[in-house]
Amino acid sequence: MKLRNPNTSVRTLGTAIAAAALMTGGGNAFAEPVSLELEFTCPFPLIGEQPIRAQISADVPSQATVGQPTPEFTVDALTTVNEDSRLGLKLVGSATIEGTATNETIVVTPSREIDLTVPLTIPQSPIPDETGEFTVPAQGTSPAITFTEDDVGEAVISIGGLTLDMIARVENGDIAPAPIGEFTSECVQNAGQDNILQTVQVVPDEQFEPRIAVSPENIDFGNVQAGTTAEEVVTISNTGQAELGINNISLGGADAAAFTQTNSCTTVAAGESCDVNVTYIPDGEGDQSATLSIESGDAENPVVDVPLTGNSVLAPVPEISVTPADVSFGSVMLGETATAQITIANEGTASLTINAIEIAGTNSSDFTQTNDCTTVAQDGSCTVEISFMPSAAGGRSATLNIASDDPEMPDVTVALSGQGNDGSNDVLEVLLDLEGQTDINASGSSLPLSGSIATQLELATGMFEADLALDPTQGQFKIPLLFKSLTANAKVTFEQADITTGTLINGNLTANSSLYVEVPKVTVRLFGLKIPVGGGKDCRTADPVNIELASVEGTNFSLSEGGDVTGNYTLPPLQNCGPLTDVLNQFLAGPDNGIDLTLTPNL
Template structure:
């Protein structure tokens, strides 16, 4: 059976049956019919995302009463399956089709959103042998909805997403071959459409109720000098539909004497508000707390508490902070420079005075510092710029010393270090062009390879580091699917995971490369028409491919003339390649793959 020949069949079968499932978009009894046409996108095997246009029809009442469930009723839909879909099903020996569908809808009221899930059954339906269209039925019940007082007003039924579960069976009752035999797909409603199916007026007795809302759960004043005061505001709002009475506002707790409140709140109209001004009057030294309580006529929430806190300090003081606590300017080649910044902050409630900033220690002269630090206001900061130029081989250490008027930390020391080194050996840079091919064992196919490798070779040690760039390529593969082999074309790209490293000693080259292999597109040809069956921007090996290349023994590989290299490697599995990821892994991954390249110096 050639499952790939179902391109046209699957393309039209999915939308046909999906239309039947969507006929249950909502439902009530004894009302005028409503209908709505929407476009969806559904992912299907082989052909990817496909469009669906469905007409949703139901009888939904225009009014509903609080406390009375809306009636359930049966939804029946008849969908015409066209000749191309019938032919596609027959190609894999299908005699019947059956399944189920779920329509995910929402009932949106004045105060909440209710999920409405409609389950539909698609009974076993014969697929006729005669040419022409045939009909597939789908039936189900829309669930009842019970509205409450909070829903009074206008409610909307909106159609959402769709899930399909379809089964095609052969004459003996077996499920038809994959991937057509069983199809599970989640369809997405295309954006920008009006998905309103029906508007319902929910009727009931409106109860007038006051509701209190307070904008603060706590008021924290922080550090305040004793003898001074700090003020903040709490807002009370009535979110109900009746006047809210404020029965009292009071402050209690161990330190209630440190807090005072004033307000003009008595009766608050619906959607109106009033303010409560809270003043902190610190005394002594230390933290102080209390609780402000608001009593109201809200029956559900008659008392609301707001936590109050503050910290009384005898006098304002600065508080220095330094970040980072140590600085490493790194390992530098002689003559190279590096820099870093140190931030000095003030988390106190008084201006911080910087008395001096200096570098000390045996190697202090090898470092420099500049800064904009003189005074630092509360909650502000300044920066110190450190720099180092490697003038000698070895590690250099110094201390950055910051003196200030912070009474607890008048002097802070930040360790500073750096290292200078001298480059050894003679390094030459080469640009080599690469040309060759790689053999994929799992599919018995060969991909052409071209690109370049930029190499920095240390002649003294014989080691090198290289930047490998392999051009995108295209390969032809043979895919075994069901009882057939189909020809596929794959676009293949390579992304370097890390630098290539290796050695060139006595004319023998060894190189270790690490590349991600990407497959942005895989296409088949059915009936002479190419179509994409996998790949994508995220389709790649789950880990880098590790390839070790060596020159032939006795070939005397030279940087001046280049030479041949070859190797064997394993292709890790692919991921994120669409519905046929497993199929792609059968002919694009696995061990025993070989690579042969010719490296030629570019002039």
């Protein structure tokens, strides 16, 4: 981010105020106002180094007492981001910004250096589409500190550098493309400045008292299987200057019976600690909670409660998943063999045992299978290889039967089918020209399409195979995540991934085409310049596009006259398109893309 307003960007250094304000509060001298102005230089992506002026103000005491912990202090900050930075973020499609702003604050006493660096959390904040600066809130809490006898004397609070750790996200929550998506800016304090915020006089405490500290402050056991146990340790420490008596440790709350505790805590000497062992014994299914209560001789904090939570889950079970649900081999010549694969996956929480895999049905002898499936681990899979060698002409069918120890679906059946071809079918070869367009749903734009399809049609069955060749094309796409007037120009090419198959029966045509969509070049015109934003020789869809086409309802398609076809498809995400691949996918990839073509015989 680029921060130029010195009166607002100074608040990003609110951690320094937190460090100073640590000295305010109970048992210490009254605070007095102090103020310090500092200048920093911060490097930012795209826009380079920028100056920041910080006016640090706080109520800081001039005196603190040994043995008395200073209170925690919550810091609220508000940073103003200027238009240049908003523009840079929006250029890569950023919708929100979040992160932390950390200032290095050091307290130097006669005996040691105390690091009071505190990160300010910047919550996920929207980046507006409107031109102009906008504000980002931030909040953090500084830790307590206790001075010892060795610290008596002057404690000097000085301010060091500033670090910004930022994350920009696009509309769907993914991290925006580099270099804006995630970046760290190490800001350097300009030399020759007085960076001392305050000098505090640390004085001895004539009355020593015990002080209790408990860690962790809460325990979440997470998911634990019913019938087993989980253990955690709570540590009780004495940060005071006198012996701490532990009067009682008990469990209470709605599900106290699901937890137990053991301990040997009676008295804790100054600077020492003892442990409480907490055990979670889940029962049934669902969330469970209780409270560990610790009573002690700390007059200021006599009872400390530690919330306990856990989730009881039942025993793990396997869950079978088989894809595809059916296999069609199409037309296969007698004496030849076609193959296909079926995947068996385990989506459960325990290992899946495959008890049997066999082929049955009317023409089971025309199909064979081999597999490597015995035991399938959680989230694992195995493969069944199916071969089809028709023994006669015409339709052939069977089923693949899979038996496993899935308690809900022990038996799964996959339908197998194919067409035996004895060579008696006449084949008609036809070349069709195509013209039309495809509509890209993600951006509300369209691409013109042209090319040809070379078809081999079996007259007896109406089944055909074809080679689809689409010409290179280009189109313009609006990018609503950036500026209303910003338009991307994309060059698009196509690569056939598999043979097009289908049927032409009684004037009704159906076809399935599989191809890769390639985007070798994408540019935008910004500030009068044509700027490349992605593409390349390896930029294409991660998976083939599967397009189902059918003749327009109510029309008759013939090879002699052609006809109109229509379809709908999902465009998979692009990959290998450069640092702005995610931006390109915002206006190209996605479902519900329409395609309309007119096929004409090339006579």
